[in-house]
Amino acid sequence: MPEHVKTPDPARRSERSRQAILTAATELVSEVGYQKLTIEGVASRAGVGKQTIYRWWPDKGAVVLDAYLALTNADAGLTFPTTDDLEADLRLVLTSTVGQLADASFARFYRSLLTAIQNDEKLARQLNERLLGPWLEATKERLRVAVRAGEIADADLDAAVDLFYGSFYYRWLLRTGPLSTEYCDSVVALLLRALRP
Amino acid sequence: MPEHVKTPDPARRSERSRQAILTAATELVSEVGYQKLTIEGVASRAGVGKQTIYRWWPDKGAVVLDAYLALTNADAGLTFPTTDDLEADLRLVLTSTVGQLADASFARFYRSLLTAIQNDEKLARQLNERLLGPWLEATKERLRVAVRAGEIADADLDAAVDLFYGSFYYRWLLRTGPLSTEYCDSVVALLLRALRP
C-alpha cells in the first residue's frame, strides 16, 4: 500500500490559519447557510489560500463540522444534569436545547451540519463519535442511575433515548410543528410513563 | 399591480415532458444523490430543454418533491392499518418502513428529499401538506380509535406520534444506529407503555 498522496505535516500547520478558517466558516454558515457556503468564500474571509483549506480538510462538510465542534467546545467534557429529580433533569435538557435553537444563527448552523451528514457517511460517523455518541451515552447513564434508584423500569434504554431526542428532532428537522416548553413537558411526561416501573 | 411575470399556460403543458422529467429526476436522485443532481442532468436525461424545467418548477427541490410524490402515489389515498390489534398495526407501519428503506435507492431518494427541505421552508411546507401532515393525521386517527376503545389513555397524541416516528427517523437521519425489527418492537412496546390507560 504505497499511497503516494503526499500527506502534509501537521507539525508545520499554521494555527493562525486554522483558527481563521474555522471562524470564517462559523460566520458564513450562520449568514448564508450551508448550501451557499463556498470554500472560496471561507478562504477569502479568512485571508487564506484555498489550498490551505484543501490541505487539511477533505470538503466543506468537514470544515463545518470542525467549526461546529470548535464553537461548542464539544471536545471538552459534557455532563448530563444529574439532580435527584429525573423529570426536572430531562426537562432541563430539552428546554435548554429549545433555547439554543431559538438563536437563529445557531439553528442554521446545526441544521447545516445535520444536512451535511445526509450526503457524507464519513462525516456522519465523525459527528457520532465526537458529538452525538457521547451525549447519547451520557443520557443513558443518567437513566441507568434512575434504574438503580428504582425510579424507572429496566427497559431498552437505546430505544428510550431515541424516543426522547427523536420526537424532538423529528419536529424540528421535518418542521411538522413548533418547539415549545409545553411540548418538552409532553415529551418528558410520555417518556416517564413509558419507563415507569 | 400588473405582475408581468408571464405565467405559462398549464393547458398547453406537455404531459410527455412532465413525465420524462420526473422519471429522469427519480433515476438521477437514486444514482447520484440530491446534491449532485443537476437541472442540466435532468434535462439531458429527459431529452428536454432546461427552460421546460424552469418554466414549471422553481428549483430542483420542487422537482425532486414532485418526483417523489409521483413515485409513491402519495396523492392517492393512504390508509393507516386498522385491525383490532393496535400493537400489530403500529408494528406493521414501522417494519414496512424499514422494508422500504432497505432499498438503497429509495433510501437515497427519501433522504435527499429530507435534505432538500432543510434549506427551503416553502418546500418543507409543501412536503408537510401533501405527505407528512396527512400521514401524521392518519396515525393520530388510529390512536383516537384506540382511545375510544379504551385501549390507551387520552394523552397528548401530537407528542405521541412524534415519539413514534421521531425515534425511528432520529436513528435513520442521524445514523446513530441500525434499523431492525427488534428496534421496531422496542419502540412500539415503549410507546404502548407510555399510552397505557
Place this chain on the structure above:
Amino acid sequence: MPEHVKTPDPARRSERSRQAILTAATELVSEVGYQKLTIEGVASRAGVGKQTIYRWWPDKGAVVLDAYLALTNADAGLTFPTTDDLEADLRLVLTSTVGQLADASFARFYRSLLTAIQNDEKLARQLNERLLGPWLEATKERLRVAVRAGEIADADLDAAVDLFYGSFYYRWLLRTGPLSTEYCDSVVALLLRALRP
C-alpha cells in the same frame, strides 16, 4: 469516428462577444505582453464568461492569433508594392515594417504572436497559411516580375525571400542590433547584388 466532443454551433455564435474578446485580447497583449495575458483577464475585460472563450478557441495562442489577424485586416487582400523600381519597392517594404515595429504596442503584439507559435505547431501552421505564406508568395511574385523584366537573375527565390526577411527578423527577434533605415538599405543592396544577372 463518433467524436462525442459536442462541438458548438457557429450559427448561434454571438458576434458581440467575439468582437469584445478580440478587442480585449488586443489591448491586453499590448499592455502586459503575451506571457502575462490570461484567459481570465480577457474574459473579464470583455465582459464575457470564460467558457465563451474556451468554447470557440482552444487556447490563448489561438485567441491572440485571431486578434492579430483582426487587427491587421490580414484576411483582406494584401498587395506587394510594384512600381518599375524594384529597389524602391523592396526598400519600401522593409522601412514600412520598421515603422510598424516602432510602435511599441504593435511590436509587443507581433513578438507575442511569434513567441506563441514556438510552442504550438498548429498555431504556426495557421499563421503561415493566413499570414506569412501569402506574403512570402506576394514577395516572390514581385521578384518573378523582375526576373521576367531581366532586372535580376533567375535564382532560388525561396532562399532569396528568406535572405530578405530573415536578416531583418533575425535582428529583431534575437535583438542582436537595432533596426534602422540604413540597415534596410544595406539589406536591399546586398540582396540586389546577390540577384543581379
Place this chain on the structure above:
Amino acid sequence: MPEHVKTPDPARRSERSRQAILTAATELVSEVGYQKLTIEGVASRAGVGKQTIYRWWPDKGAVVLDAYLALTNADAGLTFPTTDDLEADLRLVLTSTVGQLADASFARFYRSLLTAIQNDEKLARQLNERLLGPWLEATKERLRVAVRAGEIADADLDAAVDLFYGSFYYRWLLRTGPLSTEYCDSVVALLLRALRP
C-alpha cells in the same frame, strides 16, 4: 544606500545542487518544453529546495540559459572554421547547425531559449553577450579574412552575417519551410554572389 537584500555568499554555494539543477532543467526543457517547465518541477527532479533555485537565479529564463550554456560548453572558446575555401567554411557552419537541430530535444531546448528572450530583455542581453555576439563576431572575422584575401568585396558585414544566419533562423523559427542541405547551399550561393567583388 545600504541595500539590505541579503545577497548570498557564492563561496558557500553547493556545487552539487547547482549541477543537479542545471541537469534537471536541461532534461525537463527537452521533455516538456519551456512553457511547461516549472521551478517546482526542476527543484523536485533535482532533489533541491525551491529556495535554492530562487537564491541563485532570478527566474526560470535565467536557469534555462545557464543550463543551455552548460550543455554547449559555450564559455569554452568557439572557433569559426577557417580553411582556404570560404564557400566550404560557410556551408559547414550551416549544415552542422542543421545537424544539431535535427536532434529534437536539442531543437526544443534552443527554441525554448529563443522564446524566453522574447519576454525578457535582460536575458536577451546575456544571451547576446555570452553566445550570439561572440559567434557573430567570429563570423565577421572570417569574412574579413576573405576580404583581405580579395575573395569578397568590402561590404557591410553586419548586414551580411544577418543575411547569412537570418535566412536560416527565419525558416526555422517561423516554420515557413524545412531546413535541408540544398537550402544551405542556396543560402551560401546567394550570399557569395552578394559579396563577390
Place this chain on the structure above:
DNA sequence: AGGTAACCGAGACGGTACGTCCCGTCTTCTC
C-alpha cells in the same frame, strides 16, 4: 574545539490562473 552563521531540503503559506461544471436567462428554430 565550540559556536554560529549560512546554505540546504522540505514544504506550508497567501495568492493567481487554470480549465470544467453548472447555474438561471435568453435566443433561435421547430412543431
Place this chain on the structure above:
DNA sequence: GAGAAGACGGGACGTACCGTCTCGGTTACCT
C-alpha cells in the same frame, strides 16, 4: 406558444505553481 437545443454571463470547483516564509539539519568558517 410550448418545447428542444444550446449559447450566454457568471460563480465556484479542485488543481498546479507562483514566489515567500519558516523549520530543523548540516556544513564551513571564526574565533
